[in-house]
Amino acid sequence: MQDVRSLNFAGPYRYTSRGTGVFHFPLARPWTWALTHHGMWNVFVHDHEPARQGMPARRHPLHPPPELMGCWLAIYATREYDADAVDWLRKGHDLEAPGASVLPARAYVAMARLAEVSTLGNDYRSFGADPWWKPAGVSSRGTVAWWLEELQVFEPLEAPEAPRLAPLDPELLPELRERVRMARDGIWRPEQYVLQRPPPPPPPEAPPPRPKPTPAPPARRELPADDSPVPPMGPVEQLGLFGGGS
Template sequence: MPLGGPYRYTRAGRGVFHFPLERPWTWALTHHGMWSVFVADTEPARQGVPARRHPRHPPRELMGCWLAIYATRDYDADAVRWLREAHGLESPAGDVLPAGAYVAVARLAEVSTVGNDSRAFGRDPWWAPRTAPYCRGTIAWWLEEIQVLEPLPAAPAKRLAPVDPGLLPELRERTRLARDGIWRPEVYVAPAATPFPAPGRERPPAPVPPQATPPRPHVVDDRPVPPMLANPGQFGLFSGRAAGGER
């Protein structure tokens, strides 16, 4: 894997090249300000050797050229988890986001690695946020002048192949309409985040509502009344002496 250090374009290229990107990464780039992407090829597993991921540098001659961001029909479930844990974003479902179409254009401006790029330590929240459990990659392709456009259906192509010349006029026209504000990006609905308690803390039990005291049953005492005492005056009631003195 070549780790030649960061390099930036020195001239503005005019070529437009096909750049496939899985969903929902396309949505993060077009709707949530992501401007760094990580490109890698996966070597399939074989006997005695597990599958391996190889990060890629772009050809230097493509620096400064335009990439036509192509939303593939693949949907990266791992990206959904990363976006949720790193940024609290709930991604739209695969049947909502456009697929098989160009959704944006951007200039390939710079290439860098984690070890020699100061932006890896806080400048770019899309690289490795503090809340993210892992880093997205080791070689970053930095994009500038990103312009979201009305999705333009197109056939799949090889990565970094020149865009079909027959599509270039329409691609330029949709880019111009979006840049001038005549066309505005569509808002894609994402599911609401599932609420969950803070880690390490349990929810307090719900208070038990007080129960009303049932009324006492009315009981009739029909027992015979006992006879009056022989000398009720001892209680100061009906005698000639009141409780506080003589009358």
């Protein structure tokens, strides 16, 4: 496998002859669903370099070997389910991907011809003509895209995992060709998944009513002081209060 850093990025390169070989191409779900049901026609392939002392884990985008151009890729749905892809598909294409329990796994689900390889910087499709490359609102999934043509979805064919881009097991080829033929003739049709969008988040709770302010007591009014002299008291009849009287 060629490393992307060793290649000249003068521009995209395209197949010049149709190959007849069929090669194992693993792809995590739900990317397989986007490819088979929603018009995705480019994939991004990376080699992963594990972390080591002083260096974080990294991934390197790859170009395929030249002899692979024009050949068939047997798209294999792996057991992995890419949770980040769910968010990317929702934001970039308004697609709600089926869950892992719904989509087929460890099975071949489609065939496609590897037609072209290009980089983000030199491909005309990166400037808005193809929404799968870099839709508005989300980041690009990579810098080196493998473009697929003549995609044919067929009834999933369960099979064990294999190394990436290994030639397809010859014992599987007759069954795979038969399933491709049945799909092309319309005898088999892709399963349609009923997509249910997650319920919208509940509206935020209304803030509790603010307590009514306690009314302030009325202001106390002080009477003005009367400092005038008090006249002397005159004679008062005791009215028998002290035993006197007539």
